[in-house]
Amino acid sequence: MVEIDFNSDLGESFGVYRLGSDEAILQHVTSANIACGFHAGDAQTIAATVRAAHRAGVAIGAHPGFPDLQGFGRRTMQLSVDEIYNITVYQVGALKTFAETVGGRLAHVKAHGALYNLAARDRDVSDALCSAVRDIDPGLVFYGLAGSQLVDAARDAGLSVAQEVFADRTYQDDGTLTPRGHPAALITDVDQSVRQVLGMLEEGRVRALSGAWVRV
Structure with a gap:
């Protein structure tokens, strides 16, 4: 018997802009990566998405990305490893707190977009990401592209790791x-x-x- 975690990115609306069908998607997934406000999302969207995921029994995850609202976090930024660490702490810490305010808990972390792809091939970046996650909560599951640097870095940091594969890429x-x-x-x-x-x-x-x- 193989158990599959169906995972989706959610909470990508911002201000007056609406993107995606989060409520509908939550009926079909088991875990959700919720945008933390840097590449998409805002405080109201985060709160609403966390509440909806908690009601649906879907595992709540943080989806940290580059601070790039205009580019939706899909443009690589030249940040130092210290900056990568700190923007990860900032975003994951926010999602963790939002989850706790509704009586839930943060279950996992998955980097977004260009940050995810960069970390998958750059060990220094993946180490910074995983160190930030471990320092926030070593019990969090780290999602990484199967066979990539993200997986090795997470294991070396002592984190549980989910090797992710994609249906639509x-x-x-x-x-x-x-x-x-x-x-x-x-x-x-x-x-x-x-x-x-x-x-x-x-x-x-x-x-x-x-x-x-x-x-x-």
């Missing part, structure tokens, strides 16, 4: 995600998405854009 030969700027970065065909997930679960591998097989 294509892969490169090195196991990283295809950059969003590529026309084939996203999988929009449901059948193709299902085949990709089943292949990863049953065979432990995914076909990269090049046609090569990548172990996951």
Whole structure:
């Protein structure tokens, strides 16, 4: 028996702008990564999303990203490891407190967008992220791209780690995600998405854009 954690990014509205269908998505997932206000979200959105996730019995996670509202956190920023550590503490600490105010608890952390992709290949960045998470709460689960630097850094920091695979993204030969700027970065065909997930679960591998097989 394989138990699957279906995970989604939520809480991405900001001010008068509404993005996504969070209430509907919460009926179909088991865990949610909630934007912490740097790449998306604001205090009102965070509070509402945390409450909704708690009511739905969905595990609450923090989704820290680069401080880049205009670019939705999808543009790489040149920050020092100290800055990476501190922006992670700032964001995860906020989500942890919001979760506790509704009688819930923060369960996990998953970096967002460009920060996630950078940390997946840069050990210094992934170490800074994982150190921040450990220092906030060593019981938090750290979500990282399967087989990436994020996984190694989390384990070395003493964190429980969930190796994440994607249903709606294509892969490169090195196991990283295809950059969003590529026309084939996203999988929009449901059948193709299902085949990709089943292949990863049953065979432990995914076909990269090049046609090569990548172990996951």
